[in-house]
Amino acid sequence: MRYKINRFKTHYPIALWFCFLLIYTNAKAQAPNKENPQPDKQTQLQKSEHKKRAIIPQILFSGILLQNQTQKQTWYIPSLFELFPPNTVEGFVTNLHLSFTQYLDQGKFYNLKPAIRYGWGNKRLQAQLAVQLYYNPSHKASVQLSGGRFVEQFNNKSTLGALGNTMSTFLSQENYLKVYERSYIALEHIIAPAKDFLLTTTISWNERNPLQNLPEYDEQNSEFTSNNPVNNELPNTAFTMHQAVLWSAQLRWQLAHQYVRRRGKFKSVSPYPAIAIVYSGALAEAGESDLSYQKIALRVTERFDAGKWGIGQLLLETGDFISKDSLSFIDYKHFNGKRTAYGAFNIDDFQLLDYYQSSTTNFYLQGHYQHLFAPISLGRIKIQPVISANYLYMPSEESYWELGLGLNKLLKFWRVDFYSSWRNQQHQSTGVRFGVVID
Numbered sequence: 001m002r003y004k005i006n007r008f009k010t011h012y013p014i015a016l017w018f019c020f021l022l023i024y025t026n027a028k029a030q031a032p033n034k035e036n037p038q039p040d041k042q043t044q045l046q047k048s049e050h051k052k053r054a055i056i057p058q059i060l061f062s063g064i065l066l067q068n069q070t071q072k073q074t075w076y077i078p079s080l081f082e083l084f085p086p087n088t089v090e091g092f093v094t095n096l097h098l099s100f101t102q103y104l105d106q107g108k109f110y111n112l113k114p115a116i117r118y119g120w121g122n123k124r125l126q127a128q129l130a131v132q133l134y135y136n137p138s139h140k141a142s143v144q145l146s147g148g149r150f151v152e153q154f155n156n157k158s159t160l161g162a163l164g165n166t167m168s169t170f171l172s173q174e175n176y177l178k179v180y181e182r183s184y185i186a187l188e189h190i191i192a193p194a195k196d197f198l199l200t201t202t203i204s205w206n207e208r209n210p211l212q213n214l215p216e217y218d219e220q221n222s223e224f225t226s227n228n229p230v231n232n233e234l235p236n237t238a239f240t241m242h243q244a245v246l247w248s249a250q251l252r253w254q255l256a257h258q259y260v261r262r263r264g265k266f267k268s269v270s271p272y273p274a275i276a277i278v279y280s281g282a283l284a285e286a287g288e289s290d291l292s293y294q295k296i297a298l299r300v301t302e303r304f305d306a307g308k309w310g311i312g313q314l315l316l317e318t319g320d321f322i323s324k325d326s327l328s329f330i331d332y333k334h335f336n337g338k339r340t341a342y343g344a345f346n347i348d349d350f351q352l353l354d355y356y357q358s359s360t361t362n363f364y365l366q367g368h369y370q371h372l373f374a375p376i377s378l379g380r381i382k383i384q385p386v387i388s389a390n391y392l393y394m395p396s397e398e399s400y401w402e403l404g405l406g407l408n409k410l411l412k413f414w415r416v417d418f419y420s421s422w423r424n425q426q427h428q429s430t431g432v433r434f435g436v437v438i439d
Helices: 011-030 040-053 055-062 162-172
Strands: 064-068 073-077 093-097 099-103 109-119 124-136 141-153 179-191 197-210 242-254 258-262 265-269 274-282 292-305 311-326 364-372 376-378 381-394 397-410 414-423 426-436
Touching: 055 064, 055 426, 109 141, 124 179, 274 311, 381 414
Parallel strands: none
Antiparallel strands: 064 073, 073 099, 093 109, 099 109, 109 124, 124 141, 141 179, 179 197, 197 242, 242 274, 258 265, 274 292, 292 311, 311 364, 364 381, 376 381, 381 397, 397 414, 414 426
16 A cells, blocks of 8 residues: 555644644643632642643653652653654554663663564564663663664664654655664673773674665655765765674763763763763674774763853764775764754754765764753743854865754743854855754
């Protein structure tokens, strides 16, 4: 059975506007009742009701985190858009996945992440499972085994989420999502070998298969582009099926840091910057690996409290390939660009850069800074001004800049920014970016 995009061009925008209407209604419902103020004894009940109403944006956009204090369990259920994301390669997709964490004694825990994915257009079933054991809290030690067959983006850290891709596909017929099929088994180990240090090592066996658009979405029959990304360095990014044994090691150093677990993830908190060296590559000598390359990167990150002036976040990274005897476009250094209006606001994101056009195997330098000022009260409404700057340099391209100005905590969960970009001191583009931010 085939699915035509035109069939939904009228109905899908209505569904999107309905989602935004739900968010607006939810925000209005959380506003204090001026005519019937709540007694002090009902403050806790009022807070409880607010939490219930806040679940709507979590269901639609960020996912739901459920905690059972009695059983010491945590469940994370992704958003509706992540569970049912359509694309031009698989058609409509059922992408059932979740995360389950069971806490044990002495700060230990284990985590399970099962996932089953079915493309109704290409009639392809995928499945994967990740099992993690946090076995030594005093040394921040954990081990994770994962494997399966699944659809992956060329950039596995891409900013392109399910909602952003759905909106661009249906509303503007832009298929920014570029994917391939990966069969793999991977082992990851994390440990603090000494005070203030954290070592992460990963080794994996991979079989990669190219994927193409469904016939009805082929670029000769529609406005959609092929599933092969466009890149300045590599004219043809298509690849054939191959195998690769990949490994990586990251050594991170940060003084006086503490790990805080928020929404199921560890975050490092420290008044000092973090310095990380990342070394990765493909082992041609291992098994039947078809690839051989090595690359290295140096990354500095810092989050500092400026008191009444708010919070600043900084990231600097530079890197290069030591050797590149044989590699596919998947192994290039990719930057976290963004072409959709909706998305996240991570510190290492570029807001107006193309997803793959600047991917490289050469030297690069990137820098990011954003400052979240202290919230401003406008009556009963609080907003948080934000300024940001992003920079990218590569010898093969001119310097690239982005400057942004925005407001955070609109209707409690929303952030809206306006960005402009320059390349080689020439203005290139402008754009508005918005998204849900839940701390």
